[in-house]
Amino acid sequence: MTSTKQLVKLIIADSYRPLWQVLKIYAGIMVLVAVAIIHAQWGQSVGHMVWTIVTQGLIILGFFYFVYGLLALKQAVLSWQDAHFVLLPVSKRRFFTTNLLVRFLVPMVNAILYFAMLLVYMAIVKPFVNAKFVGFNPQNVSEVMPIIGKVVLGTVFVMIGLFLLVNIIGLAANLGMSRFLSVSSHWANVTITAMVLFIGLAVFSVVMSASVDFLSPMVGDAEWLDTVVAIVLYVLMVAGIYGLFAKFNDAK
Amino acid sequence: MEFNDSEPLYIQVADFLEREILDGKYPMNTKIPGVRELAATLVINGRTVQNAVNRLVESGLVETRRGLGNFVTSNEKTFEMIRTKKIRAMAETFIKNSLTFVSEDELRRIIAETIASVQKE
Amino acid sequence: MFKVAGLNYARGRRSVLQDINFESDAPEIIGVLGENGVGKTTLMRLIVGAVLPKKGAHITLDGLTGDALKSAVAFIPNLNWVRKRDTISDVLAFYRAGYPDFNQERWTEVNKTLRLNEQDQVSALSKGMLERLIFALTVSRDAKVFMLDEPFSGVDVLTRRKLLQTLIQWVPEDATILMSTHEIAEIEPVVDRVLILKDAHIIVDQTIDDIRDNEHMTLEQYYVQRYVEDNGGIEL
Structure with a gap:
């Protein structure tokens, strides 16, 4: 049997694959952006130029991380049917648990990394450009931190739900297609990608448009019943994914 | 090697090996290759080659020396x-x-x- | 003893395999024959657990079933997952890390004959080289059941010979090998036994010796005859 440590390593390597691609494209684009900024701000101080590049870079990086997140999500959905993983000498239950956790944690860790970068950026911003941040008073960072903490926790909670939802829908749709329609794996792949992108975008836009008011009740201030209902729902989804994987799987 | 249509394969392999021995490819009292090696060279199932060798052992042309392998008989x-x-x-x-x-x-x-x-x- | 009993599989309403039963005492090389789309690949996928059969199927290997059985079966359905830039050594690294029974020594030995260059990109390999790679990775495990799905498709005659020679030489003596192919004449001297599949069923399960002794025919002649017979005597 493959050791869990090895399995985790292999899954992590697979989850990072889209990230390397995305980062390579990002690096390419950043070179272009930097050139454009240097050209546009020629004559200004070097510090100013660097500053603009860093700011733009972080914003664009956010977008690329988002794309990576969606690709990792797609990768996660397809992994349940990926023969080169499914056929590894690991029990179904161990593969299921490890795969679910690692496939969720790797993009999550990356997202947290990004937010950490934003925080560092803000901490650096504070002494230099006090006035520039609208709606954010740097003097009150200590007051803002707990709110940020809540937002992060709430986001993670929503992300878990989103991750589970996309996985269960994606797997069910994929299995249904290969079982009953005998759709070729290529088209199943394309369809599933499109679907995941669509659901991902839809949910993400909902999450983003919702304010801190929406997220904060999910932790702390929330009615405990809401939290319980959500957790029960999550457990059901996990059981559902396991059921589909263990009872109906069709690895390619 | 080529096979004819109907005869069992191990008999054809035995005939083939017999011919090679009589041709002098493996002279008297020399070792013939192991079953696995023969099987691989001839691209024939190991069990078939084993049966063929057994047939030659039965006929007396080949003798099995314990721990050493199969030898063409030394008995003229x-x-x-x-x-x-x-x-x-x-x-x-x-x-x-x-x-x-x-x-x-x-x-x-x-x-x-x-x-x-x-x-x- | 490797045993498959009561195996049924349907895709939608179409029955792909029906009432499949056979057993094997190692060492044995079994040829799996039948026309395209008859379910040879599906049979292998069912055995390894990549797809799940209908209820009532029993697949056992010396008493092992389920996940334990899967661990003792060597089968690589494809290398579709390999990315464009991946080299053979990347793929090798995956199998080495993922399978504790991967036998590096055997890989090296087998590779002396098959001559795969570990620095080559997998996506740039010809069909024949790709089959060599799948073959080498499969037989390099210390498994009890090895399954090769059409290892000769798109492979030239000399390479076919090499693959068969490697198989004869390097596979452990306590193993059962299942090999599907259309190269009937070529595998006849290599296999102990054949399963011939037609219309979701096994219509022949016989040793080569039996076919030659009792039917006085080559495997290929017998294969054609049984297919024609099964069609009610109508030539294909």
């Missing part, structure tokens, strides 16, 4: 007997087939002539 009498038996069997088949459409005299004449012409070459 056995070797000679098998060689004669083989040529007799071949001659018998040839003559039987020939006599279905030529007379005995004609066959003798043809054989003598053929031998003469082969020797000239």
